[in-house]
Amino acid sequence: xxxxxxxxxxxxxxxxxxxxxxxxxxxxxxxxxxxxxxxxxxxxxxxxxxxxxxxxxxxxxxxxxxxxxxxxxxxxxxxxxxxxxxxxxxxxxxxxxxxxxxxxxxxxxxxxxxxxxxxxxxxx
Numbered sequence: 001x002x003x004x005x006x007x008x009x010x011x012x013x014x015x016x017x018x019x020x021x022x023x024x025x026x027x028x029x030x031x032x033x034x035x036x037x038x039x040x041x042x043x044x045x046x047x048x049x050x051x052x053x054x055x056x057x058x059x060x061x062x063x064x065x066x067x068x069x070x071x072x073x074x075x076x077x078x079x080x081x082x083x084x085x086x087x088x089x090x091x092x093x094x095x096x097x098x099x100x101x102x103x104x105x106x107x108x109x110x111x112x113x114x115x116x117x118x119x120x121x122x123x124x
Contacts, residue, residue, distance in 0.1 A: 001026055001113070002024060002025075002026045002032065002098050002112070002113040003024070003025045003026045003113075004022055004023070004024055004096050004097070004098060004113055004114065004115035005022070005023050005025075005115055005116070006020060006021065006022050006094060006095065006096050006115045006116070006117060006118040007020070007021050007022075007023070007118060008020040008021050008118060009094060009118030009119045009120045010119075010120070010121070011121045011123065012086055012120070012121070012122055012123070013122070013123050013124075014086060014087055014088055014122055014123065014124050015085060015086065016086050016122070017082070017083060017084045017085075017086065018083050018086065018120060019080060019081070019082050019083070020036070020080065020081040020083065020094055020096075020118060020120075021078055021079075021080055022034065022036075022078060022079045022080070022081075022096030022115060023076075023077060023078050024077045024078070024079075024098060025077065031052075031053040031054040031102050032053050032098040032099060032100060032101075032102075032113075033050060033051065033052050033053055033098070033099050033101055033102055033103055033104045033105065034050065034051050034053060034070075034072065034079040034096060034097065034098055034104075035047065035048075035049065035050035035051075035096070035097045035098075035099070035104060035105065035106075035111060036048040036049045036050070036068075036070060036079075036081045036094065036095070036096055036097075037094070037095045037096075037097060037108055038090075038092035038093065038094045038095065038120075039092055039093055039095070039117075040091060040092040040093070043092075045095075045108050046061065046092075047061050047106040047107070047108070048060070048061055048064060048068060048070075048081065048094075049061065049064065049068055049069075049070035049081060050070070050104030050105060050106060051070045051071070051072055051079060051104060052102050052103060052104050053072065053074065053102060054074070054102055057103075057104060058070055058104070059104050059106065061106070067083065067084050067085045067086075068081060068082065068083050068084070069081070069082040069084075070082075079096060081094070081096075083120075086120075086122045087122060088122050088123065088124050089122075090120060090122050091120060091121050091122050092120060093117040093118070093119055093120075094117060094118050094119075094120050095114055095115055095116075095117045096114075096115045097111035097112075097113060097114050097115070098111060098112060098113040099111045099112050099113075100112050
C-alpha cells in the first residue's frame, strides 16, 4: 500500500551534519503522519521525531535537544530529518515510518509502514 525508502545516511565525524530523506510511494487512503526512529544493535528502537502529514504539527524526543529537525514536502511525498552536531552515540540504523492517521505518535507500534533503514555512523 505504502512504500518508504530512506536515503542520506553515511559516515560522518562527530560534530558533522546529515540530512536524511524518506520518499513515500504507493496508494494512500488518506493523509499519513510520519515519524523517524533509530535502532542500534542490542538496543531498543528510539523515537526521534514525528510530523502530521497535513497539519504541520511536529514532536521530538526530549533527548534530541534541538539538534534534529523534521520537515516535509507533501508535493514530493517526502519527509526529511536534518541532524546537526552529531555524536558517536547517534550511530544507528535510521528508519522512517508512516501511520494511517494524521496525528503523530512516539510509539513504534502505532505505525503501519516502515522503510528498510539507512545506516548512520558517527566517528570520534
